[in-house]
Amino acid sequence: MWDYGVQVPLWDAEGLLPEDPEWLRRSLGVSDPLIEDLARWGDEMDALDADPRRRTSEAYDALDARARDLVQRLRTELGSRFSISYRPW
Numbered sequence: 001m002w003d004y005g006v007q008v009p010l011w012d013a014e015g016l017l018p019e020d021p022e023w024l025r026r027s028l029g030v031s032d033p034l035i036e037d038l039a040r041w042g043d044e045m046d047a048l049d050a051d052p053r054r055r056t057s058e059a060y061d062a063l064d065a066r067a068r069d070l071v072q073r074l075r076t077e078l079g080s081r082f083s084i085s086y087r088p089w
Helices: 021-028 032-050 057-081
Strands: none
Touching: 021 032, 032 057
16 A cells, blocks of 8 residues: 555555565565565655646556556565555555
8 A cells, every 4th residue: 555655565454564675575575676666666656646747547547557566476475474455546
């Protein structure tokens, strides 16, 4: 789930998970390429939200499609240890 200012948008029932790459690798087993792509997605959502001229349904749809890909990659990397869901914009 995206939230303004959040770089790696991963949450659990308690709230935002630590965004530290080392913690994500060690505690969850997330790969460096996926951590980088999650952070890039969060940064691009921030940039989109910060610029009203760019806020089009097409721009949000494109980031939503990328988010769905990230969710699939998380499911693949984390396996059945976690239940993963996505809340679109």
